[in-house]
Amino acid sequence: MSQRMSGGSTVAGQTAASKIFTILDAFVPDEPGLNLTQLSRRSGLPLATTHRLARELVGWGGLELDEAGTYRIGVRLWEIGSLAPVRGGLRELAIADMEDLYEATHENVQLAVRDGLEALVLEKISGRHSLEIVARVGGRLPLHATGLGKVLLAHAPESVVDAVIEAGLPALTEHTITDPAELRACLEGVRQNGFAWTRDEMTLGSVSIAAPIFGPNELVVAALSIVVRSRVTDVARLSPTVKTAARGLSRRVAASWHRIVPTPGSHEA
Amino acid sequence: MSQRMSGGSTVAGQTAASKIFTILDAFVPDEPGLNLTQLSRRSGLPLATTHRLARELVGWGGLELDEAGTYRIGVRLWEIGSLAPVRGGLRELAIADMEDLYEATHENVQLAVRDGLEALVLEKISGRHSLEIVARVGGRLPLHATGLGKVLLAHAPESVVDAVIEAGLPALTEHTITDPAELRACLEGVRQNGFAWTRDEMTLGSVSIAAPIFGPNELVVAALSIVVRSRVTDVARLSPTVKTAARGLSRRVAASWHRIVPTPGSHEA
Numbered sequence: 425m426s427q428r429m430s431g432g433s434t435v436a437g438q439t440a441a442s443k444i445f446t447i448l449d450a451f452v453p454d455e456p457g458l459n460l461t462q463l464s465r466r467s468g469l470p471l472a473t474t475h476r477l478a479r480e481l482v483g484w485g486g487l488e489l490d491e492a493g494t495y496r497i498g499v500r501l502w503e504i505g506s507l508a509p510v511r512g513g514l515r516e517l518a519i520a521d522m523e524d525l526y527e528a529t530h531e532n533v534q535l536a537v538r539d540g541l542e543a544l545v546l547e548k549i550s551g552r553h554s555l556e557i558v559a560r561v562g563g564r565l566p567l568h569a570t571g572l573g574k575v576l577l578a579h580a581p582e583s584v585v586d587a588v589i590e591a592g593l594p595a596l597t598e599h600t601i602t603d604p605a606e607l608r609a610c611l612e613g614v615r616q617n618g619f620a621w622t623r624d625e626m627t628l629g630s631v632s633i634a635a636p637i638f639g640p641n642e643l644v645v646a647a648l649s650i651v652v653r654s655r656v657t658d659v660a661r662l663s664p665t666v667k668t669a670a671r672g673l674s675r676r677v678a679a680s681w682h683r684i685v686p687t688p689g690s691h692e693a
Numbered sequence: 694m695s696q697r698m699s700g701g702s703t704v705a706g707q708t709a710a711s712k713i714f715t716i717l718d719a720f721v722p723d724e725p726g727l728n729l730t731q732l733s734r735r736s737g738l739p740l741a742t743t744h745r746l747a748r749e750l751v752g753w754g755g756l757e758l759d760e761a762g763t764y765r766i767g768v769r770l771w772e773i774g775s776l777a778p779v780r781g782g783l784r785e786l787a788i789a790d791m792e793d794l795y796e797a798t799h800e801n802v803q804l805a806v807r808d809g810l811e812a813l814v815l816e817k818i819s820g821r822h823s824l825e826i827v828a829r830v831g832g833r834l835p836l837h838a839t840g841l842g843k844v845l846l847a848h849a850p851e852s853v854v855d856a857v858i859e860a861g862l863p864a865l866t867e868h869t870i871t872d873p874a875e876l877r878a879c880l881e882g883v884r885q886n887g888f889a890w891t892r893d894e895m896t897l898g899s900v901s902i903a904a905p906i907f908g909p910n911e912l913v914v915a916a917l918s919i920v921v922r923s924r925v926t927d928v929a930r931l932s933p934t935v936k937t938a939a940r941g942l943s944r945r946v947a948a949s950w951h952r953i954v955p956t957p958g959s960h961e962a
Contacts (some may be wrong), residue, residue, distance in 0.1 A: 441709065456776045
């Protein structure tokens with residue numbers, strides 16, 4: 425995602441602002457801590473420039489620097505990021521329904537929106553006994569291999585489905601759907617059934633069951649899911665639970681839509 | 694460097710980076726959407742500069758611009774902010790204990806750290822029947838008038854207590870402690886009892902009960918609280934519940950401390 429817009433792969437002619445963005449884009453979930461050399465290499469900026477901008481970012485609170493010389497994203501950026509409507513509106517509205525679903529199942533409960541060609545996880549609730557899963561708040565999941573993703577993709581414009589297929593359907597396990605025709609048929613099923621499920625398609629041993637969250641005009645604005653262990657799972661029992669919770673949330677979302685700002689269109693794929 | 698710390702109130706001599714920070718700092722919880730004129734006025738930057746930088750920020754995904762011309766914090770900043778260790782480490786570790794506390798009480802459950810002279814809310818769980826409260830994830834609460842704040846202040850260096858008192862103890866309700874000596878006595882009680890509580894001190898009608906989260910070496914790294922309606926509350930019944938949950942979380946925090954990065958010191962007050 426970092427090469428997305430003006431985050432910049434070319435260094436020459438970059439504006440000062442884009443250099444800042446390039447430095448921030450260097451931090452990724454798999455490697456949230458970087459030293460100066462790594463930061464310079466990742467951002468493609470000279471060491472001196474990287475050092476100067478990183479120091480300014482630390483001064484502001486956007487980065488933190490520990491004694492070992494490792495930079496990390498700072499609390500000030502977390503705080504500012506929490507003002508993004510994507511979280512503020514939908515998440516606040518959804519938390520009570522997510523709690524209900526968690527209490528009824530004691531499984532991982534997740535809320536996601538589509539951002540470009542990926543699902544972006546807005547919130548996740550899990551307990552001590554829930555299955556450990558890969559999704560994290562602020563993390564991204566593939567659209568073709570997760571319950572959340574399939575729901576979001578099934579209700580996305582056809583051009584998005586085409587783009588996902590064109591980008592390739594990587595096999596995350598031996599059960600991932602990698603055939604375009606099979607994926608399209610699966611999405612049709614999702615639309616007809618009103619929910620999506622995956623078994624072992626993202627991670628071996630886990631099943632996800634997801635249902636759409638509708639805003640006004642039957643527009644799908646998000647997806648709600650639970651993720652459980654494959655072996656203990658009875659999809660026929662769990663899918664009505666997820667659908668019921670999603671329907672309740674949809675009602676509240678549709679009623680409060682004027683307060684929720686639509687998820688961004690300005691940098692969608 | 695010193696005038697950059699606050700995001701810059703002086704415009705002359707500002708670096709390009711600090712101008713970006715000034716623009717981002719203009720967005721606050723009470724007013725998360727700003728038009729160009731407001732953004733320019735708030736940041737103290739000329740309209741043309743504001744427009745150019747805002748457009749760069751929109752291109753990157755750090756701001757969003759809707760059809761009405763309103764700028765808001767964008768999903769990219771939310772996503773990057775979610776990489777901050779303050780959230781990533783402690784929040785992920787705490788969520789299961791917070792769930793337990795929520796299920797036992799069905800009240801608002803909150804986790805906060807001290808950031809400078811305020812409490813910063815890292816996570817909040819609430820249900821359909823919980824009392825509606827002012828705290829939001831990423832929001833800040835006063836140290837002298839909330840349960841979370843009193844716990845964090847009671848275990849902060851004496852210099853922090855002095856600074857809070859020096860900054861003034863605003864009366865948020867008629868029950869807020871505004872007398873320095875009374876506050877110091879209250880904090881002593883918090884240390885002795887192992888928990889803090891407030892009644893109607895932040896908001897009329899609500900009681901908060903909070904307990905410290907200890908890291909290694911008996912260092913207090915966070916506070917856990919529940920907030921309930923004043924009239925239904927039996928502090929004697931609820932405080933052991935909160936203390937028990939906090940103790941369980943403290944054990945896990947101390948055991949995983951090597952994976953949790955300490956909350957930032959680089960821009961503390």
